[in-house]
Amino acid sequence: MGSVLNIIKIGGNVIDDEEQLQSFLEKFAALQGKKILVHGGGKIATRVASGLGIEAKMVNGRRITDEAMLDVVTMVYAGLTNKKVVSSLQKFGCDAVGLSGADGNTIKAVKRPVKEIDYGYVGDILVDSVNLLSIKKFLEAGFTPVFSAITHNGLGQLLNTNADTIASALAVSLSKIFETRLIYCFEKNGVLRDVEDPNSVIKSIHADEFQQLVDSGTIYEGMIPKLENAFHAIGKGVKNVYIGNALNLHLYQQGEFGTCLLGK
Amino acid sequence: MGSVLNIIKIGGNVIDDEEQLQSFLEKFAALQGKKILVHGGGKIATRVASGLGIEAKMVNGRRITDEAMLDVVTMVYAGLTNKKVVSSLQKFGCDAVGLSGADGNTIKAVKRPVKEIDYGYVGDILVDSVNLLSIKKFLEAGFTPVFSAITHNGLGQLLNTNADTIASALAVSLSKIFETRLIYCFEKNGVLRDVEDPNSVIKSIHADEFQQLVDSGTIYEGMIPKLENAFHAIGKGVKNVYIGNALNLHLYQQGEFGTCLLGK
Numbered sequence: 156m157g158s159v160l161n162i163i164k165i166g167g168n169v170i171d172d173e174e175q176l177q178s179f180l181e182k183f184a185a186l187q188g189k190k191i192l193v194h195g196g197g198k199i200a201t202r203v204a205s206g207l208g209i210e211a212k213m214v215n216g217r218r219i220t221d222e223a224m225l226d227v228v229t230m231v232y233a234g235l236t237n238k239k240v241v242s243s244l245q246k247f248g249c250d251a252v253g254l255s256g257a258d259g260n261t262i263k264a265v266k267r268p269v270k271e272i273d274y275g276y277v278g279d280i281l282v283d284s285v286n287l288l289s290i291k292k293f294l295e296a297g298f299t300p301v302f303s304a305i306t307h308n309g310l311g312q313l314l315n316t317n318a319d320t321i322a323s324a325l326a327v328s329l330s331k332i333f334e335t336r337l338i339y340c341f342e343k344n345g346v347l348r349d350v351e352d353p354n355s356v357i358k359s360i361h362a363d364e365f366q367q368l369v370d371s372g373t374i375y376e377g378m379i380p381k382l383e384n385a386f387h388a389i390g391k392g393v394k395n396v397y398i399g400n401a402l403n404l405h406l407y408q409q410g411e412f413g414t415c416l417l418g419k
Numbered sequence: 420m421g422s423v424l425n426i427i428k429i430g431g432n433v434i435d436d437e438e439q440l441q442s443f444l445e446k447f448a449a450l451q452g453k454k455i456l457v458h459g460g461g462k463i464a465t466r467v468a469s470g471l472g473i474e475a476k477m478v479n480g481r482r483i484t485d486e487a488m489l490d491v492v493t494m495v496y497a498g499l500t501n502k503k504v505v506s507s508l509q510k511f512g513c514d515a516v517g518l519s520g521a522d523g524n525t526i527k528a529v530k531r532p533v534k535e536i537d538y539g540y541v542g543d544i545l546v547d548s549v550n551l552l553s554i555k556k557f558l559e560a561g562f563t564p565v566f567s568a569i570t571h572n573g574l575g576q577l578l579n580t581n582a583d584t585i586a587s588a589l590a591v592s593l594s595k596i597f598e599t600r601l602i603y604c605f606e607k608n609g610v611l612r613d614v615e616d617p618n619s620v621i622k623s624i625h626a627d628e629f630q631q632l633v634d635s636g637t638i639y640e641g642m643i644p645k646l647e648n649a650f651h652a653i654g655k656g657v658k659n660v661y662i663g664n665a666l667n668l669h670l671y672q673q674g675e676f677g678t679c680l681l682g683k
Contacts, residue, residue, distance in 0.1 A: 233501075298523055309510065311509070
């Protein structure tokens, strides 16, 4: 097994708050060893789309990425947000390189097949979507890849892709050549035993305990798919998955970060 | 002296015409050997800015890049245009990686000093702006860097930078480790002896002949600074500079492309 690789995902809430973002990026830059950042979109895309008179299209409550919206998310995610993040990381001494899946053909997705709903230019990640050799080149050159949630299909079409899925796919694939750890940053300190008490973080959850915590109602709503994805990644070779507060990332290498998910 | 490196610059007119762009990119992808693409902006940024209600600010006829406009050009140049170009190049089998100057800290500019006019977030290239080691890593990994005209100052600030200047600075700096050739693509077939006759291309212009062609009126207006820059690059170590039609790029490696500028 190779060296440790930490893959960290931050969501739109951190992206949208300049002060939090800078604080997070400083901590990310200080992380030792090989690392990859995956960032979500934030609300800027919605603002830009609205400013340009592009309506967010929804079908049955699901967001549709038409051509105009794809242009907007490509501009905002792979352009404005990605380059701001990269230039900040450079300021903090981290040699970041911003990537979409098209860059270096790092992530090749497929346009989601049309069944009941046509989601438009949305990319689904397949088992061989991640280009290990390409990403290895960036890491071995000493660069820190910073992925926006835009991929391509290899035939010239860009695709809007879920950032959580990208982070998980990267972690699973790269576990073939690195000891990968996946860190989901969000607004809470971890999985909480008592949702009213931000300090009631459950230190670790074993795969065997997961269903029990769902049944007891401790883990609910949006956390269920998040943790299901996380345990799936562990089942596929990822060493550990952590879930915690973006602003606590400096505690990660002290072993004090959020909730650690453990495999069977 | 190392191997040959071709640095090709395309302007906004090619970017704005999808059919021409695809035709050019297919020819660029087919070029043998190490290469770098630098692309200008095109009219999309103006359209996006106008759609968002951002007015193009001009002072004494010069364009000003305020914060809102910097966000727009970062979105459009480093996001939409750059990623579309990269995904098309991937389709044509070229392993492109889209870069701003912040990515891999490849190009560090300085905000233009305020004298009579404050140009805003415009980056000037200095003699040591280009990070040779970083760009060498991309090239040696087999990637083809695709630069948008966005740089950074190393302190977290992105800067809008002239694409011609970026291409020239890359060519001059990289001439220390590669035999660099700089190719400016524009809408004409080269420097024309008779502006009315697109086939009257002057095959080569020696540095000694340049002033004579200016004096005789053969080279005039916008071509004068373009060629001055080109001869400057040659004086600083670039092997040759070519000026010709983007759609004739397939003729370049047959020695049949546009006008070749030669040093003293």
